[in-house]
Amino acid sequence: MNSPSDLVIRRLMIGHTKIALFYFDGLIDKNSVNDFVIKNIQSEMSHLESAATNPEALLKKLKNEILSISELAVVDTLDDLSISILSGDTALMIDDAKQLLIIGTKGWTSRSVEEPVTESLVRGPRDGFTENIGTNLVHLRRRIRDPNLRFEQYRVGRRSKKSLVLSYIDGITHPEIVKEVRRRVKTIDLDDVPETGYVEQWIEDDFLSPFPQLQNTERPDKVSAALMQGKIALFLDGTPFVLLAPLTFAETLQSPEDYYERWYIGSLIRALRYLCAFIALFLPSLYVALVSFHPGMIPSNLAFSISSTREGVPFPSFIEAVFMEVTMEILREAGVRLPKPIGQTVGIVGGLVIGEAAVSAGIVSPIMVIVVAVTAISTFAIPFYSFAITIRMLRFIFLIVASVFGFYGIILAYIMINIHMANLKSMGVPYTTPFAPSIYSDWKDLVFRAPLTFFTKRPKYMQTQDDKRMGE
Incomplete structure (x- = not known):
């Protein structure tokens, strides 16, 4: 290791035999090393001198009689030694011994247990995992x-x-x-x-x-x-x-809170998430397709209202949508990277100011600002962050095909994504289970959640060895 500055070597003598303790400063609990290793050896020095002539006997005596630490292991390779002390253990070496003793003394500082930041719940446990x-x-x-x-x-x-x-x-x-x-x-x-x-x-x-x-x-x-x-x-x-x-796909829209609330509350909240996922994926592209290709499908009063708000806007609806969506993504990313108090301010105030300024300048229509705002808010309702990013990416694909082919492009892109998902697997389990292949017994915990007493068995698609989850 080229003698690193944080490697501590504590040498001791038992009779005429040299022993040494090796550990890295900051990775170990110094109280454990001082009180249960060094102090024990020094206090029992007279008893150890009888075994000091035989290194193997001395190692055995230290392990079985002297050291009052529960985690002890004997190793005989340099790799085991280096991994152990780099992990926060202490190594005890005896001169001429073919083996050495690894003492469990991990004690580096770590973050205390806190509530998870990325998965906040109204009702449920408040503890989260740490880096340890x-x-x-x-x-x-x-x-x-x-x-x-x-x-x-x-x-x-x-x-x-x-x-x-x-x-x-x-x-x-x-x-x-x-x-x-x-x-x-x-x-x-x-x-x-x-x-x-x-x-x-x-x-x-x-x-x-x-x-x-x-x-x-x-x-x-x-x-x-x-x-x-x-x-x-x-x-x-x-x-x-x-x-x-x-x-599976269904689990990306589920939250632990669905099970902590009563079944009808959990079902309504989960159904709302499916609606939010639909809005986040399709709303901008549906607006572009209706305005650009299928205005006849819009009710007359709404069509006149949209037409009046778009009067004077120099760009087609597709350019409007892309401009506003990219702006929202920039604001969202800036809010994440900035310190928390500033980030929230930038996200809210920035969105309001830019949206109002764009409408006042005649660059975008007010209804486009509403569409983009509702879409952005809907993505926050998706509990799984990685899946929400996927929705945000696919939204731009749907915008492009909607601007070229209208509703036909949206339907074709939707079919292609479904074909991809039907062929996708996670550790051998079909991604679209239990939609396809259809496992109707698992539908009681899909879009709507059945009462707790209905969950007598574990999900069938997991093919568990013990499928019983509830007593008779």
């Missing part, structure tokens, strides 16, 4: 006290050696899904994996598809509910975002 993978796994253990909950650890990143944990419930999750995820995780060959987004892009089925094929979340309650359905979760050290697989 150990804390995240504890969150899951607290919620699922099932002895069949499994954690499989992998090292990803040829240089970073990050911890990646695959989690599932043995006896519920289909073995083929677990086997497939294992296979894909083992193929990850990167220097560094800083975030689960790298893992998602590496293991997804179709990297050319605009649709997300794995779900990311900061919510422990969402992960525990997904595992109970037979899904798998992927935790990565250094990020609060956990991946859930497989993912």
Whole structure:
């Protein structure tokens, strides 16, 4: 390691035998090293001198009798040593010994548990995942006290050696899904994996598809509910975002709050999200198609009103729509990148000022400002951020085909997207399940949510080993 400045080496003598402790400053809990390692060795020095002539016997005595720390391991390779101390452990070396002792002393500072920022709820738990993978796994253990909950650890990143944990419930999750995820995780060959987004892009089925094929979340309650359905979760050290697989289209418009409220409230809110997704995807293109190609389909009074507001506007409706949509995307991106108090002000005030100025200047019509504003607000109602971005991207495609072919272009583009989605899979599970293939037993938790007592079995499309979710 070329003697880094933050590597601490504490040397001790037991009789005539040299021992040394190696650890990185800032990664370990110094109280544990001082109180339970160094102090124990120094206080028992007289008892250790008898075994000091035999390095292997001394190592065994230290492990079994002297060190009062629960996490101890014996290793014999340089790779194991370097990974351990770089992960926050302390290494104890004895001169002439063929093995060394790894002492669990992790203790770096980390962010405290806070409410998730990207997935706010009115009703539900307020705790969220952090960047510490150990804390995240504890969150899951607290919620699922099932002895069949499994954690499989992998090292990803040829240089970073990050911890990646695959989690599932043995006896519920289909073995083929677990086997497939294992296979894909083992193929990850990167220097560094800083975030689960790298893992998602590496293991997804179709990297050319605009649709997300794995779900990311900061919510422990969402992960525990997904595992109970037979899904798998992927935790990565250094990020609060956990991946859930497989993912279907219907789940992109679902929120944990749908289940925390009574069934008719959850059903209405979910149906509203489907309406918002439709508006966010189609409203600007429908307006352009009606105004440019099919004005006869607009009611007379509304057509006269639109015509009067567009009087004096120098651009066709397509240019208007693209100008306003691009402006809204710029404002949205600027609001995200700026500090939170300033970002909210820029998003709201900027939209109002630019919209009013554009109408006053005669560049766009007032009804176009309304259409774009309603579209932008509708995208915020989609709970899954990655899917909302997909909707925003596809909106421009629909705008282009609507400006060239009118309604026919919109219908053709919609058919092509449906063909793509019908062929798309997530870890081998069809993306459009349970719409197509149609699994009618799973429709009770689709657009509308049935009462809780109707969920006697787990989703059929997951092909779980234990499909019973409720007692008789």
